[in-house]
Amino acid sequence: MTGSKRKNKNKAILYIAILFPLLLLLFSLCLGTLRVSLKEVLEILLARISGWPSDLLTTPAANIILNIRLPRVLLALLAGAAFSVSGASLQSLFRNPLVNEYILGVSFGAGFGGAASLVLFSRNFPPQVLAFACGLLAVVLVLVISEGARNTLVAVLLTGIIVSALFQALLSTLEFIASPYALQALFFWLLGSFSQATWPDLAWSAPLILVGLVFLLKLGWRINVLSLSDDEARSLGLAVKRERILIICLATLVTSAVVAIAGIIGWVGLIVPHAVRGLVGSDNRLVLPVSAGLGASLMLLADDLIRTLLPFEFPVGILTSLVGIPFFLYLISRARTSWS
Amino acid sequence: MQIRVERLRVRYENFELRVDNLHFSANRVSALVGPNGAGKSTLLKALSGVIKPVAGSIFVDGRELSRLRGSERARLVSYVPQEHSTALNFRVFDFILMGRSGYLNIFSPPARADYEKTEEVISYLGLEALAARKCQELSSGERRIVLIARALAQDSKIILLDEPTTFLDLKHEMEIINLLRKLAEDRGKTIITSVHSIDLIPRLADFLVMIKNGQILSAGPTTEIFRAELLGTLFDYPLRVVEADGRQLILR
Structure with missing residues (x-):
């Protein structure tokens, strides 16, 4: 392919990656037990954004769209973008396609932090703080323990599993001592779901995720060189060293901010x-934004499927694991020939 | 641009290199020779600032290397490793463009001037046909040239190379030798390269540094120290140097 053709193709993909999640957002707001037409959705959104008093905003449809579906849809989009961008960044940084926040222990670290916050402080304190602290602690543990090993990848993978197991054990301890009421909330949250998304949750997480994502996207060229x-x-x-630490912190930040409210x-x-x-x-100046758009879309699609096809709330975290783990095994079997 | 080394001690893994006094002049090709494990690569890494010395100093035009910020250092000295890591399969153009990183702020991608410099390097080396290809598709000879191209995009006066011709076939070997000479003579670069095959030295280097067991055995103009006795001592193997067609040749 010639240079200009490739550039045009990449530009087209980038535009699609930006536009598609937005269209999908509108479409997803229509979905659900209560069918709302696209026109109504647009009117409700416009009325809300413009701030003019309108009869539309007092209807049950408006309540469902604005207070139930919109935070859920936004959270799914942000989560997909956050996981994908942090995954892409970490894979480049560690020079390995198998690395992701799950392998590095961030998911379970942040999961434990979020759960501890829930059990200790209930909903009075934003769970993002402890989630980020424990997510960071997990990744630091993995990196410190695996440092200096001859085969860094195997070392990182093994320590990742061990550190994750440690935080899972800590989580089980929490579940054991938690009150039955907290336990129920904890259980469903840990399986990973957007169904509990609320505006107050998003008010904490969304800015953290957006800021983290903007910085990671701006670091795309640096991530190439690293x-x-x-x-x-x-x-x-x-x-x-400094630039690596910065990128690992940003990736951990966006991941923990999602885990804190949506679980693992x-x-x-x-x-x-x-x-x-x-x-x-491979150029991360393109890979990162396209991953953000595609990841956001896929995550939202997955949540839409769960919401519409199944008569009950199935945790989306289980679905992603069911798809992701076979894919991980496939990549491992191929890694012997490339990226090794 | 010249380099002065004073009472340098560098440790790398379990190895220690000591250089009391060494001077590399500007616009010259200098070669580092010695047996495997003598410290050639360690000296190159120290000169490039990739590893910090335990003691002593390296001055580049009077400025101490270890006190410079990374980006400042990258604009003075570039380093060409034997192989680049190919974790991600970049296009050759983007790979060469990475040489511009020392000119960029952490949050900024390359700008127009960086693209122009990269294009200039590509046309200087005649790499237009490679530019759109992926790094992992290249032959080993092409990869070496692309690594040198990245160093040229870095636009530093000093270029350090780690055995740039090892494992190359004869034609590619000579292409690189001629390129290094041209860079010193036409573009005023200060070239310091480690060399594996000593046969190449008279063609390549104005200045020669012999390294053995982490110390300098001898250093001086090639015409003066490219001698059978010294080379024999360096490699612990008797060698003869003969002249034919006005050139010095090594006989084993």
Whole structure:
């Protein structure tokens, strides 16, 4: 393919990646037990955004759209984008397509943090804080323990499993001591679901996710250079250690901010970047934004399917694991030939 | 641009290199030779600032290397490893463009000037046909040239290379030798390269540094120290240097 053709193709993919989630958002707001037409949805949204008093806003449809469906749909979009961008960034940083927030222990670390916050402080304190702290603690543990190993990938994968197991054990301890009421909330939240999304939750998480994503997207070029060997990146003028830490912190931040309110939803950050690299190549200036758009869309589609096809609330986290784990095994079987 | 090394001690893994005094002049090709494990790569890594010395100093035009910020250093000195890591399969153009990183702020992607410099390097080296290809598709000779191209995009006066011709066939080997000479003579670059096959040295280097067991055995103009006795001592193997067609040749 010639240079200009490729550029045009990539531009088209980028526009689709930006537009598609927005269209999907509108479509998803129509879905549900109460059917609302697209026209009505648009009118309700416009009325809400413009701030003019309108009779529309007092209808039951408006209540469902604005207070139940919209936070849920937004959370699904943000979660998909967050997992995918952090997955793509971490894979480049660790020079390995198998790495993701789940493998690095971030998911269970943040999960434990969020749960501890829920049990200790109930809903009076934002769970994002402890989720981020424990997510970061988990990834630091993994990196410190696996440092200096000869085969860094195997070491990281093994320590990731061990650190995740540690946080799972801590979670079980929490479940054991939690009150029956807290336990029920904890159980459903941990399986990973957007069904409990509320505006107050989003008010904390959304800004954290958006800020983290903007910074990660702006670091796309740096992440390219950091995917070279450390010596090369250093000789090209990068402050390798500091920049790595910054990127790991940002990836942990966006992931924990989702986990804190939606629970553990794994493997999205593995599948999406892989598909995107197949589409647009390896350049993270393109891979990261396209992953954000595609990840957001896929996550929302998955949640839409669950919401409409099943008569009960099935946790989306289970669905992503059922799809993601076989995919992970497939990648492992291929990793022997490439990226090894 | 010249490099001065003073009372340098560098440790890398379990190895220590000591260099009391060494001077590399500008616009010259200097070669580092010595047996495997003598410390050639360690010296190159120290000169490039990739590893920090335990003691002593490296001055680039009077400025101490270890005190410079990463980006400042990258604009003075570039380093060409033997192989680049190929975790991600970048296009050759984007790979060469990475040489511009030292000119960019952490949050900014390359700008027009960086693209122009990259295009200039590509046309200087005649790499137009490679630019759109992926790095993992390249032959080993092409990969070496692309690594040198990245160093040229870095636009530093000093270029350090780690055995740039090892494992290459004869034609690619000579292409790289001629390119390094051209860079020193036409573009005023200061080239310091480790060399595996000593036969190439008279063609390549103005200045020669012999390294053995982490120390400098001898350093001086190639015409003066490219001698059978010294080379024999360096490699612990008797060698003869003969002249034919006005060139110095090694006999084993």
